[in-house]
Amino acid sequence: MGQAGQKGHERMGSISGPQRYRNWLLVDDHQPGQASMHLQCDEVLARSAVEQGTAVLRIWQSDPGLVVGQSDLKLTGWAEALGKMARAGWPVSVRQTGGTAVPQGPGIINLSLIWPEPGDLTSDEVFHALMTPVQQALHSMGILTRPGAVPGSICDGRYNLLVGSQKIAGTAQAWRSIRDEGALHRYILGHLVLFVACFDVNLTEVTNQFYGYAGGQAHYHADTLTTVQKQCRALMPARSLVAEVRHQLVTALKRWVMAC
Amino acid sequence: MAFEFKLPDVGEGTTEGEILRWLVNVGDVVALDQPMVEVETDKAVVELPAPKAGVILARFGDEGQTMAVGSTLVLIGQPDEKPPTALAAEVLLPMDDDALSAKPSAHLGGMLLPGIQAAPATRRLARQAGVDLSQIQGSGPRGRIVPDDVRRAIDTPSVREQESLPVRETISAASTDREEVVFKGIRKRIADHMALSWQKIPHVTVVEKMDATRLVAFRHDLKALATARGLANLTYLPILAKMVSVVLKDYPMFNARWDNDRLYQYRSVHVGIAVDTEEGLVVPVLRHVEDRGMFDLATELPLLASRAKERKLAPDELAGSTITITGGGALGGLFATPIINYPEVAIIGMYPMVTEGVKVDGEWQERPTLHISLTFDHRVADGVSASRFLGALKSLLGDPLGLLAYLR
Numbered sequence: 001m002g003q004a005g006q007k008g009h010e011r012m013g014s015i016s017g018p019q020r021y022r023n024w025l026l027v028d029d030h031q032p033g034q035a036s037m038h039l040q041c042d043e044v045l046a047r048s049a050v051e052q053g054t055a056v057l058r059i060w061q062s063d064p065g066l067v068v069g070q071s072d073l074k075l076t077g078w079a080e081a082l083g084k085m086a087r088a089g090w091p092v093s094v095r096q097t098g099g100t101a102v103p104q105g106p107g108i109i110n111l112s113l114i115w116p117e118p119g120d121l122t123s124d125e126v127f128h129a130l131m132t133p134v135q136q137a138l139h140s141m142g143i144l145t146r147p148g149a150v151p152g153s154i155c156d157g158r159y160n161l162l163v164g165s166q167k168i169a170g171t172a173q174a175w176r177s178i179r180d181e182g183a184l185h186r187y188i189l190g191h192l193v194l195f196v197a198c199f200d201v202n203l204t205e206v207t208n209q210f211y212g213y214a215g216g217q218a219h220y221h222a223d224t225l226t227t228v229q230k231q232c233r234a235l236m237p238a239r240s241l242v243a244e245v246r247h248q249l250v251t252a253l254k255r256w257v258m259a260c
Numbered sequence: 261m262a263f264e265f266k267l268p269d270v271g272e273g274t275t276e277g278e279i280l281r282w283l284v285n286v287g288d289v290v291a292l293d294q295p296m297v298e299v300e301t302d303k304a305v306v307e308l309p310a311p312k313a314g315v316i317l318a319r320f321g322d323e324g325q326t327m328a329v330g331s332t333l334v335l336i337g338q339p340d341e342k343p344p345t346a347l348a349a350e351v352l353l354p355m356d357d358d359a360l361s362a363k364p365s366a367h368l369g370g371m372l373l374p375g376i377q378a379a380p381a382t383r384r385l386a387r388q389a390g391v392d393l394s395q396i397q398g399s400g401p402r403g404r405i406v407p408d409d410v411r412r413a414i415d416t417p418s419v420r421e422q423e424s425l426p427v428r429e430t431i432s433a434a435s436t437d438r439e440e441v442v443f444k445g446i447r448k449r450i451a452d453h454m455a456l457s458w459q460k461i462p463h464v465t466v467v468e469k470m471d472a473t474r475l476v477a478f479r480h481d482l483k484a485l486a487t488a489r490g491l492a493n494l495t496y497l498p499i500l501a502k503m504v505s506v507v508l509k510d511y512p513m514f515n516a517r518w519d520n521d522r523l524y525q526y527r528s529v530h531v532g533i534a535v536d537t538e539e540g541l542v543v544p545v546l547r548h549v550e551d552r553g554m555f556d557l558a559t560e561l562p563l564l565a566s567r568a569k570e571r572k573l574a575p576d577e578l579a580g581s582t583i584t585i586t587g588g589g590a591l592g593g594l595f596a597t598p599i600i601n602y603p604e605v606a607i608i609g610m611y612p613m614v615t616e617g618v619k620v621d622g623e624w625q626e627r628p629t630l631h632i633s634l635t636f637d638h639r640v641a642d643g644v645s646a647s648r649f650l651g652a653l654k655s656l657l658g659d660p661l662g663l664l665a666y667l668r
Contacts, residue, residue: 069300069303069305070280070281070298070300070305071278071280071300071324074323074324096305097303097304097305098300098301098302098303098304098305099303122270123270123301123302123304123306126304127304140521141519142456142460142519142602142603144452144453144455144456155303157302157303158302159302159303163449164446164448164449164452165448170303171303172303172304172305173303173304173305174304174305174306174307175270175304175305175306175307176307177293177295177307177309184293184294184295184309186293186307186309230576230579232519235526235580
């Protein structure tokens with residue numbers, strides 16, 4: 001999962017409170033690799049989380065690619081799109097969580113939340129758990145966000161984070177179960193994707209390209225998307241900004257967990 | 261008696277869910293908590309477990325079909341039990357247009373959303389294209405929205421773009437004498453930005469009044485040169501911007517940004533210029549003012565201002581300023597206390613030129629008089645350094661030939 005010195009694992013100790021949690025594992029994962037590897041990592045961590053009764057927060061980034069929801073598997077040109085996108089340098093991976101295609105790359109930060117035994121949680125609470133620390137991290141950089149939908153944006157839904165009327169982050173989740181020694185254990189996997197910088201790639205166009213190949217009717221609009229780089233007016237290089245956002249996110253996640 | 265398992269509201273206010281994948285078939289024996297079906301509601305893929313053990317007597321809805329919350333998904337009973345005839349007939353109605361025209365929507369097992377009639381494929385198309393179905397008049401049977409209606413809406417910008425209108429929206433309440441004004445787009449962003457700056461920065465404003473006689477003469481002479489070089493106009497703004505960049509060399513703490521509890525001082529001077537537009541103030545950026553001549557700045561300024569008013573500025577033209585200038589020029593008022601363009605640490609105000617009586621050598625004379633202000637972040641600087649910075653700027657504006665002293 002990671003190389004020594006590249007990844008920070010921190011046990012946050014026992015937490016009790018409104019979030020009902022208990023032990024948290026915060027993983028600041030700097031391991032490079034394709035999105036499919038990171039998605040598998042989530043599944044491995046989910047099993048471990050269920051076994052140990054530990055909730056997990058993991059920050060990760062992947063090589064350029066496209067991550068789609070399961071509903072896209074039904075598109076008529078799915079197999080053809082898979083090959084064409086891979087040849088174009090955008091391999092496609094399928095995630096467990098809902099929604100449609102989301103691009104990945106060096107300017108995009110992902111947050112995975114694994115929440116074992118969710119009890120009577122609602123999906124709204126999980127979305128808020130994903131968004132709140134990210135909102136705090138962005139706020140500390142001078143970017144005010146609010147939840148909402150952006151019609152015409154990539155993977156739209158009620159629980160995007162918006163700056164003005166543009167999307168800067170999106171969320172999705174899956175409620176799953178794992179059989180362990182005969183017993184079924186439920187867990188929730190949440191994903192948040194934060195657009196930090198584009199690195200001169202038109203992320204919307206890449207996504208439209210996929211749906212063009214796959215026979216989907218989707219057509220997204222580039223002006224519905226924004227990035228941290230555009231919003232915080234930072235003069236620092238994009239890679240430095242990504243590192244800074246990760247730093248702020250780790251700080252915000254620690255605070256959020258301690259406040260739970 | 262068979263147990264009716266209905267699509268639950270897994271969130272708060274969810275009204276529908278799409279069946280992604282069936283995990284059980286009719287006739288399967290299910291254990292308590294065994295996952296039966298995956299449903300997607302607003303990007304949450306939820307595995308719904310069996311609330312009781314038994315045999316699947318019937319399941320309702322196909323993969324890809326959208327079901328309303330509260331509609332029956334599964335009947336669980338005993339091995340030899342049969343599903344109730346009435347329920348099975350009701351929920352197994354086909355979802356084609358003929359069936360719709362023959363049966364009221366309320367009899368379709370909750371497969372349709374109240375008020376909006378559209379097939380799942382149509383809903384998906386609308387969702388992907390960003391079209392609000394509630395804005396569309398359906399052309400199908402009983403007003404049902406069909407894919408062609410959505411495609412027409414995609415070609416009609418008003419339906420999709422309503423969400424991103426930059427201007428404020430007024431909601432009239434006929435029964436009262438008040439109206440609610442909802443801020444959207446640029447106005448909302450300005451509001452958020454102003455509030456953030458006011459919340460985070462302790463603002464202090466210093467104001468100076470100056471005799472602008474020499475400045476007026478300087479601009480007059482320079483304007484003649486500018487006209488000779490083909491420039492349409494030369495306002496005071498490029499002169500002020502240049503002078504600010506010169507004076508900032510001695511006061512770098514005001515050419516800075518406070519990001520993430522860290523202060524970054526900049527060698528380059530990127531001056532934000534507050535431009536009034538119909539949607540509110542926007543702040544395009546004059547870059548590297550320290551390296552540029554006044555004519556160069558005077559050429560770019562009107563272009564930036566007109567592009568701002570036409571909302572044609574690219575995002576990077578609005579980003580990265582290190583200090584901002586705002587002018588009260590034509591609007592009247594003696595002076596103001598501007599709000600700092602967060603996360604910068606200073607904003608300079610220049611106000612209308614007025615004529616005042618000044619006693620010179622014992623005689624009253626009319627002199628052009630100018631007010632300038634410096635609003636600064638009191639975390640970064642104190643009143644002494646702010647007053648010195650503004651005083652230096654005042655001196656240079658009061659005697660523009662002093663610029664020669666900064667030539668290298």
